[in-house]
Amino acid sequence: MSLLDLKNVTLKFGGVTAVNNLSLSVNEGEVFALVGPNGAGKSTVFNMISRFYRPFRGSITFDGEDLLKQKPHQVSSHGIARTFQNIELFERATVLQNLLVGRHRHRKTMLLEEMFFIGRTRAQEREHRHAVEEVIDFLDLQPYRDKHIAGLPYGVRKVVELARALATKPRLLLLDEPASGLSVEETQDMRWWIDDIRRQMGITVLMVEHDMGLVSKVCDRVLALADGAELAQGTPAEVQAHPAVIEAYLGTSAISKTANAKGERV
Amino acid sequence: MRFHFKTTYDQDIRLFPDWWNFSLYAALILLLLAMPWLIDSFFLGEMTNVLIWAVAGLGLMLLTGQTGQVSLGHSAFMALGCYTTVNLMEAGLPFLAAFLLAGAITGIIGAIIAIPALKLHGVYLSIATLALAILADDFIVILDHWTGGVNGYFAPEIWIFGVEVNRWVNPAAWYYLALGTALFVTLIYRNLVRSPLGRAFAAVRDSEISAQAMGVDIARTKTLAFGLSCAFAGLGGALMGLFAGAFNNETFNFLISIQLLMMIIIGGLGFIHGAFLGAIVIAFLPQLLSMSTDFMGSSSIPGLETGVFGMILIAFILFEPMGLYGRWLKIRTWLELFPFARRDMFKRQKTYLKTERLR
Numbered sequence: 001m002s003l004l005d006l007k008n009v010t011l012k013f014g015g016v017t018a019v020n021n022l023s024l025s026v027n028e029g030e031v032f033a034l035v036g037p038n039g040a041g042k043s044t045v046f047n048m049i050s051r052f053y054r055p056f057r058g059s060i061t062f063d064g065e066d067l068l069k070q071k072p073h074q075v076s077s078h079g080i081a082r083t084f085q086n087i088e089l090f091e092r093a094t095v096l097q098n099l100l101v102g103r104h105r106h107r108k109t110m111l112l113e114e115m116f117f118i119g120r121t122r123a124q125e126r127e128h129r130h131a132v133e134e135v136i137d138f139l140d141l142q143p144y145r146d147k148h149i150a151g152l153p154y155g156v157r158k159v160v161e162l163a164r165a166l167a168t169k170p171r172l173l174l175l176d177e178p179a180s181g182l183s184v185e186e187t188q189d190m191r192w193w194i195d196d197i198r199r200q201m202g203i204t205v206l207m208v209e210h211d212m213g214l215v216s217k218v219c220d221r222v223l224a225l226a227d228g229a230e231l232a233q234g235t236p237a238e239v240q241a242h243p244a245v246i247e248a249y250l251g252t253s254a255i256s257k258t259a260n261a262k263g264e265r266v
Numbered sequence: 267m268r269f270h271f272k273t274t275y276d277q278d279i280r281l282f283p284d285w286w287n288f289s290l291y292a293a294l295i296l297l298l299l300a301m302p303w304l305i306d307s308f309f310l311g312e313m314t315n316v317l318i319w320a321v322a323g324l325g326l327m328l329l330t331g332q333t334g335q336v337s338l339g340h341s342a343f344m345a346l347g348c349y350t351t352v353n354l355m356e357a358g359l360p361f362l363a364a365f366l367l368a369g370a371i372t373g374i375i376g377a378i379i380a381i382p383a384l385k386l387h388g389v390y391l392s393i394a395t396l397a398l399a400i401l402a403d404d405f406i407v408i409l410d411h412w413t414g415g416v417n418g419y420f421a422p423e424i425w426i427f428g429v430e431v432n433r434w435v436n437p438a439a440w441y442y443l444a445l446g447t448a449l450f451v452t453l454i455y456r457n458l459v460r461s462p463l464g465r466a467f468a469a470v471r472d473s474e475i476s477a478q479a480m481g482v483d484i485a486r487t488k489t490l491a492f493g494l495s496c497a498f499a500g501l502g503g504a505l506m507g508l509f510a511g512a513f514n515n516e517t518f519n520f521l522i523s524i525q526l527l528m529m530i531i532i533g534g535l536g537f538i539h540g541a542f543l544g545a546i547v548i549a550f551l552p553q554l555l556s557m558s559t560d561f562m563g564s565s566s567i568p569g570l571e572t573g574v575f576g577m578i579l580i581a582f583i584l585f586e587p588m589g590l591y592g593r594w595l596k597i598r599t600w601l602e603l604f605p606f607a608r609r610d611m612f613k614r615q616k617t618y619l620k621t622e623r624l625r
Contacts (some may be wrong), residue, residue: 100465101468164476
C-alpha cells in the first residue's frame with residue numbers, strides 16, 4: 001500500500017522547470033531511492049515534501065492526507081522526518097540537545113508549566129530522554145552525547161542528523177544524500193543502519209543518493225531523474241541498465257558504445 | 267577535574283548537576299543575602315543597580331542570546347513596564363501585584379508587536395526595533411495623562427507586606443527586592459532552557475530550516491521569545507524607574523537599549539552568567555571612569571563613558587566573541603586540564619556549508 005504519493009507535480013523557479021510533471025509513490029515499508037545527475041531536482045522533491053516549496057501543479061498526499069494543506073512545521077507531526085544535504089544541525093547545542101529538539105513534536109506541556117517546571121514537565125523530560133537514549137544506543141552515539149556539534153567531525157555530524165530525524169519517531173524518513181562525504185567504513189555503517197531502520201523500526205525510507213553501491217544494496221526501488229522529469233523506475237539493477245539513464249550520465253555515445261560492446265560479444 | 271558518573275536521567279534534568287555545583291551557588295546566594303551587613307549603603311545601592319540591569323539583561327539575553335533575534339527596542343518595553351506598574355499602583359493595586367501584572371502586560375504587548383516585527387530578519391529587525399525605542403520617547407510625551415509627559419513621575423511609596431521599600435530609609439529592602447526579582451527571572455530562564463521551549467529557541471537561532479523540519483513553529487516560537495523577553499525587560503524597567511526615584515521620557519531613551527545589548531555581548535551571549543557579568547561591567551564602569559578622571563585631576567569629560575563602552579565592545583567582538591563568561595569557561599577548562607590544555611582547543615572550526623536559503 002502506498003504511503004507517500006506525488007501526482008503530476010511541477011515546480012518552476014522563474015524560467016527553470018526544476019520538477020516537471022513527476023509522479024511517484026512510495027509503499028509502506030520499502031526503501032525508495034531518487035537518483036540522477038546534479039541539478040536533476042532530487043532535493044527539490046524533498047523540499048516540496050517538507051513543504052519548504054509549494055508545487056505549481058499536482059498533489060502530494062501522505063497516508064491519504066493532503067500534504068499541501070500543511071505548513072512546513074506541521075509536516076513532522078504527520079510522521080515525516082528528514083535530513084539535509086549540507087547538514088543543518090543546531091551548532092551551538094550538544095548532541096543530546098539536538099536530539100531532544102527532535103522530540104519537539106511530542107511536546108505536551110504548556111508555556112506556564114515549562115516556565116515553572118511544574119506538572120508533567122519533569123515526567124515529559126524523562127520520557128523524551130528515554131526515547132532519545134534509544135536512538136543514541138541504536139546509532140552508537142554514546143561518546144558524543146554531551147559534545148557540542150561545532151567540534152564534531154563531519155561523519156559524526158551526519159549520524160547525529162540521522163539520529164535527530166529518528167528521534168521524532170517518524171513513519172517516513174527522508175534522507176538527503178546520507179552517504180555523501182562519508183568514508184568507506186562509515187558508508188558501510190550507514191548501509192546497515194538503513195537496513196535496520198526499515199526492518200526493526202518499520203520506517204519507510206525515501207532517499208537521494210549518488211553512491212550506486214549503497215543504493216543497489218539497500219533499496220527496493222529506484223527512480224532516476226534528469227532535468228526534473230522521470231527517466232526510469234524499477235529495481236536498482238533495472239534502472240542502472242536503462243539506456244536513458246546511461247545516456248543522462250554518460251552521454252549518447254556511451255549507449256552506442258555499450259551497444260557495440262554487446263554486439264561484439266554476440 | 268570532576269567526573270560525573272550518571273545513574274539517572276534526572277541528573278541532567280535537575281537545576282544543579284551535583285552537590286558541589288549546588289553548594290557553590292548556595293554559597294553565592296548566602297553571600298548575596300548577607301551583603302547588607304558587609305558593605306555600606308552606597309555600594310549596596312550599586313549592587314541593587316547591577317541586579318536591576320541583570321534582570322533587564324536576562325530579558326534581552328533570552329531573545330538575542332537564546333533565540334538569535336537582535337532587538338534594539340527594549341528600552342521601550344522597560345518604559346512600558348515602569349509606567350504600567352506606576353499606573354496600576356495608582357489604581358490601588360499593592361506593589362507586588364502591580365509589578366508582576368505589569369510584567370505580564372508588557373510581555374503580552376511585546377508579543378503582539380512582535381508578530382509583524384519578527385517577519386524581519388537580522389539587521390532589519392534591529393532597525394525596526396530601534397525605531398520603536400525612538401518612538402517610545404514621543405509616545406511618553408503624548409500620553410502625558412498616564413506618563414506625566416516631560417515632567418515625569420515621582421516614584422510612589424512601595425510597601426511589601428507592611429515593609430516600606432525606600433532607597434534612602436531602607437536600602438537593604440530595595441536590595442532584597444532587586445535580588446528577589448533577579449532570582450525569580452533567573453529561575454524562569456533556567457526552567458525554559460531545560461524544557462522543550464528553550465530548546466526550540468536555540469533551534470530557531472541555529473537553523474530555522476531544520477527547526478521547521480523538526481516541527482518547531484518558527485513564528486510562534488519567536489513571538490513567545492519576544493513576549494517573554496519583553497516581560498523580563500518590563501520588570502527590569504519598573505525596578506529601574508522606581509529605583510531612580512523620578513523618571514520621565516528621558517529615563518528610558520534608546521541609549522538604554524544599546525547599553526543593554528552591549529552588556530549582554532560583553533557578558534557572553536547565550537549564558538545566564540553573561541547577563542550578570544555584563545551588568546557588573548555596565549554598572550561599575552561609569553564609577554571607575556569618574557574615579558580615574560578625578561585621579562588624573564581633570565573634570566568629567568563628556569562622551570567619555572560612551573566612547574569607552576564602544577571600545578570595549580569592539581575589543582570583545584574582535585578578541586572574545588564569547589564574552590566574559592566565555593573567557594572564564596576557557597580559563598576554567600585550562601585549569602581543569604592543566605597541564606594538558608592545548609592552545610588551539612577553542613579555535614573555531616571551519617563551518618560547513620549551510621543549505622541554500624530556501625526563500
